[in-house]
Amino acid sequence: MALKRMDNVGIVVENLDHAIAFFQDLGLELDGRAMIEGEWAGRVTGLGDQQVEIAMMRxxxxxxxxxxxxxxxxxxxxxxxxxPVNALGYLRVMFAVDDIDATLEKLxxxxxxxxxxxxxxKDVYRLCYIRGPEGLLIGLAQELG
Incomplete structure (x- = not known):
């Protein structure tokens, strides 16, 4: 048995429309939106009766x-x-971009x-962290040369 891939990273937000628009501006594409609810979903998450609106970005x-x-x-x-960036737990999501300055200006x-x-x-990457929608920590990396 072998790992096939990492399927996705999940982020909980308050304003889904705003988060979608932000990540679309970054260059992700909306795969779809759905309401996830019902007994099966609560069994997966351990939250019991839940109602969650999701958007999958690609x-x-x-x-x-x-x-x-x-x-x-x-x-x-x-x-x-x-x-802060040294807090325990998940830190951030890092995205590779073509032009970090243009990306920053847009975001x-x-x-x-x-x-x-x-x-x-080391003349290999230009890197930065930003706070995106709702204060989410996001890394940007532009490969050089």
């Missing part, structure tokens, strides 16, 4: 997906969005904020 190469979820019931119980119009600086890592 990278242009088709290899990676981001599942955005908005919980209607039960309501979210914790908020890790504003934790800042949607409210993205640069966390630190755009840095050059």
């Amino acid at each position: 990278t242009p190469d088709g290899h990676s997906r981001l599942e955005l979820s908005r919980f209607l019931a039960p309501a979210p119980v914790e908020d890790h969005r504003h934790a 800042q119009k949607r409210g993205a904020q640069l966390v630190g600086d755009v840095v050059n890592y």
Whole structure:
């Protein structure tokens, strides 16, 4: 038995439409939206009776997906969005981009904020972290040369 692939990364948000628009501006494509509810879903998550609206976003190469979820019931119980980069748990999602400056300019119009600086890592990558929709930590990487 072998691992086939990583299927998706899930992110819980409050405003699904805003998150979809942000990640579309980043270059992801909306695969679809659906309401996930019922006894089977609660058995998977351990939340019992749940109602969750999801949007599946796909990278242009088709290899990676981001599942955005908005919980209607039960309501979210914790908020890790504003934790610093050295907090325990999931840190961020990193995206490779063609032009980090143009990407930043576009996303800042949607409210993205640069966390630190755009840095050059050994003339191999330009890297930065941003706070995207609802304070989510997102990494951007532009391969150089």
